[in-house]
Amino acid sequence: MNEVPQISNSELKIMKVLWKKAPATANDIMDHLSKSTDWKPTTIKTLLSRLVKKEAIDFEEENRTYYYYPLVKEKEYVKAEGTSFLKRVYGGALTVMIANFLETEELSDEDIDELKTILNKKKER
Amino acid sequence: MNEVPQISNSELKIMKVLWKKAPATANDIMDHLSKSTDWKPTTIKTLLSRLVKKEAIDFEEENRTYYYYPLVKEKEYVKAEGTSFLKRVYGGALTVMIANFLETEELSDEDIDELKTILNKKKER
DNA sequence: ATATATAGATTACACGTGTAGTTGAAAAAA
DNA sequence: TTTTTTCAACTACACGTGTAATCTATATAT
Numbered sequence: 054m055n056e057v058p059q060i061s062n063s064e065l066k067i068m069k070v071l072w073k074k075a076p077a078t079a080n081d082i083m084d085h086l087s088k089s090t091d092w093k094p095t096t097i098k099t100l101l102s103r104l105v106k107k108e109a110i111d112f113e114e115e116n117r118t119y120y121y122y123p124l125v126k127e128k129e130y131v132k133a134e135g136t137s138f139l140k141r142v143y144g145g146a147l148t149v150m151i152a153n154f155l156e157t158e159e160l161s162d163e164d165i166d167e168l169k170t171i172l173n174k175k176k177e178r
Numbered sequence: 179m180n181e182v183p184q185i186s187n188s189e190l191k192i193m194k195v196l197w198k199k200a201p202a203t204a205n206d207i208m209d210h211l212s213k214s215t216d217w218k219p220t221t222i223k224t225l226l227s228r229l230v231k232k233e234a235i236d237f238e239e240e241n242r243t244y245y246y247y248p249l250v251k252e253k254e255y256v257k258a259e260g261t262s263f264l265k266r267v268y269g270g271a272l273t274v275m276i277a278n279f280l281e282t283e284e285l286s287d288e289d290i291d292e293l294k295t296i297l298n299k300k301k302e303r
Numbered sequence: 304a305t306a307t308a309t310a311g312a313t314t315a316c317a318c319g320t321g322t323a324g325t326t327g328a329a330a331a332a333a
Numbered sequence: 334t335t336t337t338t339t340c341a342a343c344t345a346c347a348c349g350t351g352t353a354a355t356c357t358a359t360a361t362a363t
Contacts, residue, residue: 096352142260162301168276242341
């Protein structure tokens with residue numbers, strides 16, 4: 054479990070596609086992202102190259118085409134980002150952070166029940 | 179309630195000092211931060227200037243010295259960052275995010291009780 | 304066999320950021 | 334009054350990022 058490299062916002066969009074479906078070619082990714090961005094194909098190539106360099110992804114070649122797949126797992130990334138956010142904004146105070154989200158955001162009754170269930174399970178153990 | 183400007187990591191350290199105690203001079207800030215960073219005074223000046231430009235802070239002059247104070251409130255910043263993090267990493271799924279934090283981080287029994295209390299209050303309303 | 308399309312590699316370029324050094328003007332000290 | 338200190342302003346400079354355009358080599362179509 055190596056360090057999770059820094060992944061920029063644009064790069065993250067690529068990662069998300071690969072986490073959903075890999076291996077994928079640059080064109081596959083282009084298709085996925087054409088709805089939400091208007092990136093040119095070269096932009097995607099650039100981002101892919103940078104991600105390879107950072108060892109966030111890797112690829113295998115077949116007939117002059119690269120099939121990319123993630124090296125960094127989504128779980129790892131999410132964990133790392135969460136920890137970093139927690140530290141940067143809340144100085145690491147998890148409870149404060151969660152309390153803050155609970156208080157300032159909208160939650161349905163179902164959401165609330167779900168979270169309570171998790172809390173209960175957590176306590177038992 | 180204007181938009182919260184982009185505040186970088188280094189700038190955030192300055193903001194945190196000002197949120198704790200304002201108005202403050204560059205030297206005051208230097209003192210506060212000398213324990214946790216080894217920034218040169220000019221670095222702090224630069225960051226202060228950038229924050230003024232972004233209208234995250236402002237200042238009043240007295241005897242050729244600037245007394246800085248925040249324009250962006252901590253609450254506003256924290257809210258904005260939280261929302262942005264939530265969207266970027268979790269696609270906006272608050273419950274998923276909280277559930278994830280609850281599951282992967284350590285929580286004391288007291289923490290758990292506190293959070294449950296918040297949830298209960300939330301539901302009543 | 305030659306022209307064209309295609310994939311990846313290389314180059315580009317502006318803007319934000321981290322981190323200062325230098326300059327200029329005013330205040331304080333000598 | 335001349336020197337020194339002290340602010341803030343201006344300049345610097347490398348690196349990451351967002352976003353491509355161009356180049357090069359191969360594959361494909363004619």
